[in-house]
Amino acid sequence: MDAAVLNDEVRLRSALAQALLTARATILSMHSERFPVQGVTLFAMLAESHASVHTWPEAGVAEVDIYTCGPTTDPMAALEHLKHLVGCTQSEHLLLERDVHA
Secondary structure: OOOOOOOOOHHHHHHHHHHHHHHHEEEEEEEEEEEOOOEEEEEEEEEEEEEEEEEEEHHEEEEEEEOOOOOOOOOOHHHHHHHHHOOOOOOOOOOOOOOOOO
């Protein structure tokens, strides 16, 4: 991924918010920080749980965590929309589903 995108706090913050709204998540608050040398960390507190993004522009990498509870949100929709908005060309993902009846 383009290092400029991975260093763009404003663009990443907007993309994460749009992606979470696409997934029908309720954003309670967001915090982001661009580090002096390079890299951005974002955190969104959701009514359904939370999401975070950490970037390493020098490696062309972003790590994304999206945690949601309840049947109304779609974290995979958020991930796919986020990838589209930031121009991600390669990705890996792991989906963990919690069995609330266990």
